[in-house]
Amino acid sequence: MIFHSINTYNAGRPLMLSTDKSMFRSVNMSAIAEAFGKIESKFNASAAAGLDVVFQFNVDGETFHLVVADNACKLAEGEHNDPTVTLIMDHATLEEIISGDLNGMQAFMAGRLRTEGDMMLATRLSDLFGI
Structure with a gap:
């Protein structure tokens, strides 16, 4: 990690500013993980009857x-070996979808969301998670 000293002191110690961009990635990663926690907390088990799918x-x-199976939902970090559908987007789009400012179809039509796999399954996200 590279640090640059500046002339501001904090409790007698120089204030150090990092130029290491990985720090920003970990902050953004935490925000993304938090966003997925919000999604998982909105799970509607009654809408999952008969489903055995993986949204990646x-x-x-x-x-x-x-993983949505047996009327339950489990969130995991990382790739699944056989996702049913994969949704690809940036963090801003995810936050707008979760907040209700943007729906998935609007994001898809605007080119802000791409899918791989069973695209029709992605339309079930609103029933399953209220997003």
Whole structure:
């Protein structure tokens, strides 16, 4: 990690500013993980009857997946070996979808969301998670 000293002092110690961009990635990663926690908390088990699917999300290069089976939902970090559908977007798009400012179809039509796999399954996200 590279640090640059500046002339501001904090409790007698120089204030150090990092130029290491990986620090920003970890902050963004935490925000993405938090966003997926919000999605998981909105799970509607009654809408999942008969489903056994994996929704995989690639957000700004970070991957998470939601396994929906037996009327339950489990969130995991990383890639699944056989996702049913993968949704690819940036963090801003994910936050707008979660907040309700943007729906998935609008994001898809605007080119802000791409899918791989069973695209029609992606339309079930609103029933399953209220997003």
